[in-house]
Amino acid sequence: MVQRIMIEPVTRIEGHAKVSITLDDEGKVRQARLHVNEFRGFERFCRGRMYFEMPQIAPRICGICPVSHHLAAAKAGDAINGVVPTRTATLLRELMHMGQVVQSHSMHFFELAGPDLLLGFDAEPARRNVVGLIEDHPQVALKGVLLRKYGQNVISALGRKRVHPEFAVAGGVNSALTPAARDAMLGELEERISDVLDGIGIAKAWLEEHRDYAESFASFPCGYMGLVGENGELELYHGQVRLIDCQGAQVVQFDPRDYLDHIGERVEDWTYLKFPYSLKLGWPEGTYRVGPLARLNVCERIGTPKAQEQLEEWKSLNGGGPVQGTLYYHYARLVEALYALERIGQLLDDPDIMSNDLYAPSAAITGHGVGCLEAPRGTLFHDYHTDEDGRLTSVNFIIATGHNNWAMSRSVEEVARAYVDGRNLSEGMLNRVEAAIRAHDPCLSCSTHALGQMPLEVTLLAADGRILDRAVRG
Amino acid sequence: MMKPKIATDWLAACAGCHMSLLDIDEKLIELLQKVELTSSPLTDLKVPPESGVDVGLLTGAVNNDDNLHVARRMRQRSRILVACGDCAVFGGIIRMRNHWPLSEALEAAYRDNPSTVEGLIPGAPEIMRPLPDRSVGEVVKVDVYVPGCPPSPEVIFYVLNELAEGRIPALDESRLNYD
Numbered sequence: 184m185v186q187r188i189m190i191e192p193v194t195r196i197e198g199h200a201k202v203s204i205t206l207d208d209e210g211k212v213r214q215a216r217l218h219v220n221e222f223r224g225f226e227r228f229c230r231g232r233m234y235f236e237m238p239q240i241a242p243r244i245c246g247i248c249p250v251s252h253h254l255a256a257a258k259a260g261d262a263i264n265g266v267v268p269t270r271t272a273t274l275l276r277e278l279m280h281m282g283q284v285v286q287s288h289s290m291h292f293f294e295l296a297g298p299d300l301l302l303g304f305d306a307e308p309a310r311r312n313v314v315g316l317i318e319d320h321p322q323v324a325l326k327g328v329l330l331r332k333y334g335q336n337v338i339s340a341l342g343r344k345r346v347h348p349e350f351a352v353a354g355g356v357n358s359a360l361t362p363a364a365r366d367a368m369l370g371e372l373e374e375r376i377s378d379v380l381d382g383i384g385i386a387k388a389w390l391e392e393h394r395d396y397a398e399s400f401a402s403f404p405c406g407y408m409g410l411v412g413e414n415g416e417l418e419l420y421h422g423q424v425r426l427i428d429c430q431g432a433q434v435v436q437f438d439p440r441d442y443l444d445h446i447g448e449r450v451e452d453w454t455y456l457k458f459p460y461s462l463k464l465g466w467p468e469g470t471y472r473v474g475p476l477a478r479l480n481v482c483e484r485i486g487t488p489k490a491q492e493q494l495e496e497w498k499s500l501n502g503g504g505p506v507q508g509t510l511y512y513h514y515a516r517l518v519e520a521l522y523a524l525e526r527i528g529q530l531l532d533d534p535d536i537m538s539n540d541l542y543a544p545s546a547a548i549t550g551h552g553v554g555c556l557e558a559p560r561g562t563l564f565h566d567y568h569t570d571e572d573g574r575l576t577s578v579n580f581i582i583a584t585g586h587n588n589w590a591m592s593r594s595v596e597e598v599a600r601a602y603v604d605g606r607n608l609s610e611g612m613l614n615r616v617e618a619a620i621r622a623h624d625p626c627l628s629c630s631t632h633a634l635g636q637m638p639l640e641v642t643l644l645a646a647d648g649r650i651l652d653r654a655v656r657g
Numbered sequence: 658m659m660k661p662k663i664a665t666d667w668l669a670a671c672a673g674c675h676m677s678l679l680d681i682d683e684k685l686i687e688l689l690q691k692v693e694l695t696s697s698p699l700t701d702l703k704v705p706p707e708s709g710v711d712v713g714l715l716t717g718a719v720n721n722d723d724n725l726h727v728a729r730r731m732r733q734r735s736r737i738l739v740a741c742g743d744c745a746v747f748g749g750i751i752r753m754r755n756h757w758p759l760s761e762a763l764e765a766a767y768r769d770n771p772s773t774v775e776g777l778i779p780g781a782p783e784i785m786r787p788l789p790d791r792s793v794g795e796v797v798k799v800d801v802y803v804p805g806c807p808p809s810p811e812v813i814f815y816v817l818n819e820l821a822e823g824r825i826p827a828l829d830e831s832r833l834n835y836d
Contacts, residue, residue, distance in 0.1 A: 203783060218783045223669060223720065224762030226770065228753035243750045246673020246807065290679065294699070312700040314689050324686070332682045345680050346673040346807050447774040450767050453781035457773065466774075566771065579771050 186210070188603070190613050202616060204599050212603055215596040217588070217620060219456035229578040234263050234552070234569050235353045237578075241565065242347045244582070247290075249347050250283035250338055251558035251583070254420075255565040260353025262440075262552030263569055264545035271538040272355035275341060277420040278530045279350060280556065282337025284419060284523035285330060285375070287559035288475070288516045291624045292382055293327020296513060299618050300389045305611035323385065326378040330520070333375045337527065340364040355542035365531055372528055376489070379521050383493065386514045399601070401509035401594035401619040404429035406461065406471030407480040408586065410557045411436075415483035417494075417522060419557040425481050426461055426471060431504045435463055439555030442564050446581065456588045459581055470589040473561025474623065475515035480505040485518075487525035493518040509594050512622045519559075548573050558583040560624050587623045594619040661821050663712045664705035665697040666731060668724040669751055669790070670717025673807040674742035675699070678817075680810035688814065692821045705734040712737050712820045716807075718744040718751055719796050721785040732797040737820060740793040741813070743806040748792040750806075755789050763787070801826060805834035 186206040205214045225244055232240065237256035242249035254276055261268055268276070294313045301320055302311050310318070317324040335345040341360065342348020350356055390397045406429060410422035424442070426434045437445050448457040449466055461469030471477070485491045497518065500506050506515075530536055554565040561583035568577040598619040602612045667675060675698060679685065695710055696702040705713060713735025719725055732738055743749050754762050768776035793799055803816055812832045819826035 201783070216783075218781075220721070220723065220785050222763070222766070222779075222785075222787050223751050224754040224759075224766065224787075227757060227762035227765035228751075230765070240750065243671050243673075243806070246671035246676045249671070249673065294679070309700070309702060314694055314700065317686055317689060321686075325683070328682055328685065331679065335680060345810070346676050443771055446772060448770075448772045449774060450777050450779065452777060452779050453783050455779050455784060457767070459772070577771070581772060 188613070190616060200620070202595055202620070204595075204603060204616070210604060212596070212599045215592065215599040215616070216453060217592045217595055219454045219588070222455045226578050226580065230575050232575055234260055234567055234573050234575055237565070237567065237575075238351050238353070239347075239349065241580075244580070246346050248283060248287055248558050248560065248583075250279055250342075251556060251563050252565070253342075253348060254280055254351050255554035255556055255558075255563050257351035257353055258421075258554030258556065259552035259565045259567045260554070261543075262554070263549055263567060263573065264354045264543075265547060265549045266354050266543040266545050268355045268543050269538075269540045270535050271359075271540050272351075272542065273420075274530055274533055274536045275356050275360060275541075276351055278360075278527060278536070279338055279341045279348070280420050281523040281527045281530065282334045282341075284334070284559055285379075285520050285527075286332075286334025286338070288520040288523070289327055289330035289334065289379065289382070291559075292386070292513055292517055292520075293324065293330070296618070296621050296624070297323070297327070297385075299614070299621070300513070301385070304614050304618060305609075308610060308614070311614070323381075326381060330375055330378050330382075333371055334523075337368055340368070352542070354545055357541070359539050359541060360536055362537070365537070368527060369531055372524060376521065376524050379517060379524060380489070383514070383517045383521065386517055390510065390514060397510045398508045400615075401597045401622070402507045403593055403597060404507060405590060405593070406434065406464070406469070407477035407505055408471045408473050408562060409478035409481040410439075410555070410562060411482050412486070417478055417482040417485045417490075417519075419478075419519075419523075421556065424555070424562060427481055427505065429505065429507075431480070434461060439564065440553045442553065442555070442566070442581070446564075448581065448585070454588070457585055458588050459586050460589070467589065471586065472590045472623075473583060473586040474512065474559075475519050476506065476509075476512045477561065478557065479515045479518060485522055487522050487529065489525055490518055490522035493521065509619055509622045512624070516624070560584050561586050584623070591620050591623050594623070660691065660693045661712065661823075662693045662695050662706070662710040663697075663714065663817070663821075664695045664710040664731065664735065665699075665714040665716070666705075666727055667698055668715060668717030668727060668745070668793070669720030669749075670742070670744050672698075672716075674716035674745075674813075677742075677805075677807035677810050678813050681814045682810070684814055688817060688821070692817070705731060707734065709734045709736065711735075712739060712817070714739040714741050714817075715745050715793050716742045718749045719788070719791045719793060720751055721787045723785040725788065725796060728793055728797050737800045737825075738793075738797065739801045739803060739816065739820070740799045741803045741816075742808060743804055745793045746802050746804045748790050748795075751790045759787050759789070801828075803828065809834060 188204040190202040241252040241256040342350035412418040425436045564581040566579040713731040
């Protein structure tokens with residue numbers, strides 16, 4: 184007889200998932216899986232729409248990083264139009280993207296994952312959340328709220344709305360930056376940089392105090408993937424895709440347009456989220472992680488001074504090799520939020536950003552375009568084919584969180600092996616399993632799946648999969 | 658006086674409506690002092706208390722068998738049920754999927770797809786079964802409809818604040834948004 188523990192839904196992540204842990208006769212963990220319940224079917228129902236509608240349709244995939252889909256769809260649209268956007272349009276799109284990185288990363292640290300660090304993994308579930316954080320650490324919670332608000336205001340200043348903005352179009356953007364909006368962004372910048380530095384202080388102090396824990400918690404060798412600029416610097420809006428192995432050696436670097444030569448996706452029967460991997464290395468050797476941890480491991484430098492200082496410390500954590508501990512995602516995420524704020528300052532100082540040269544007209548439809556950028560959670564690909572009139576004939580997405588699918592399941596397995604004792608279950612143990620997923624900041628945007636009454640349900644299964652008994656713990 | 662209890666959940670959604678709730682910024686702190694937030698994707702309480710809540714808020718469309726179950730349970734346990742956002746109110750963007758058989762949508766994602774290697778259509782018992790897309794109001798009785806993609810933070814705060822004060826919010830034209 185095998186026993187199974189279900190955690191469902193996994194909370195304080197963006198989207199819903201559940202975890203199954205299969206135990207052997209001794210109550211030891213045999214297998215752990217992350218089941219993602221999302222299926223909405225965008226790849227089918229976008230066919231037949233016009234390609235220039237995609238910057239409005241695609242963001243509805245995800246309301247947390249709608250700007251990523253908005254911009255990736257516009258970039259694919261640029262290629263279908265056969266144009267390179269003007270310098271001003273590119274600067275403004277990157278500005279909006281940086282606003283999103285600030286809001287998404289700070290929300291994750293302060294409002295979703297922070298409570299695990301600041302209140303403790305074993306804190307009472309009813310309080311281990313943003314509400315408890317507001318009660319116990321109001322100043323920290325307020326910094327999170329203000330950082331998120333700042334990023335969202337950068338987005339709405341350009342696209343009129345915070346969620347699902349209307350700004351980028353195939354070939355450029357639809358409006359210029361006003362001097363008043365620029366001044367408002369600049370006026371608050373130093374304060375927000377100071378807030379994020381405080382957050383970095385909190386994350387670093389926690390990681391140092393719990394160093395052994397952080398280095399062993401869901402730590403395993405794997406590849407890392409992310410965009411880099413021409414000189415190997417951190418790049419979030421455009422660049423080349425670089426994949427490194429677990430030692431830090433480069434496996435491949437390629438233009439995003441050629442992604443089908445390098446990335447394949449595996450499907451498993453038990454989850455709707457596919458498993459991307461490197462075609463060169465094959466399955467499962469070619470699995471890798473993306474997102475902040477991966478990007479800091481992949482890049483050689485950062486083009487803004489304060490974030491560069493942090494990167495130098497980062498590179499010393501594992502003697503120059505890739506940092507593997509999953510909880511270091513939190514630190515990396517805040518370093519990127521710092522970079523995004525500093526980058527906003529650089530972009531706003533560029534005289535071209537105030538120009539009205541916003542749109543590059545197109546002479547003909549090319550019929551194909553790939554749009555790629557680094558979403559807050561990792562590398563995002565949109566790939567569109569159209570007929571000669573611009574009607575979409577095929578649409579393919581590889582979403583940032585998908586790349587981490589294998590790693591999230593692996594993290595769950597590592598943590599379950601280390602902390603879950605099938606004969607003596609505690610809520611805190613199961614929250615650690617969830618925390619391993621949460622550290623990847625998954626954006627599953629999917630449906631709730633819940634069967635039991637309260638946090639977990641244990642199902643006893645016979646070898647043939649028949650349910651023998653079921654116990655619900657409230 | 659007991660604080661009114663609120664529960665929120667998302668069905669087939671992009672999470673944008675919950676983001677718009679967080680977009681009330683500092684007012685979130687004010688609101689959380691006025692109400693008791695029970696189960697929500699933002700907390701670790703996974704289902705609404707059996708004893709019920711005053712206000713249940715659902716975002717997202719009903720797009721699979723689990724959504725249906727969650728919508729019915731939220732209805733049973735809520736005195737007032739709010740459908741928040743265009744997916745919950747109208748069925749949302751996924752409603753476009755209803756123009757084709759579900760099998761075609763699954764094919765496009767998992768088999769007839771350029772990056773998928775040796776595709777198959779997931780179907781293990783652990784995962785839900787897709788259904789034709791419906792609005793929340795098509796499967797359970799809804800008391801308050803709040804359209805918008807997403808509804809603006811101001812409207813969400815207005816609705817929750819009115820409900821917390823024991824009033825049914827009046828959504829006049831200035832608060833309706835159908836984008």
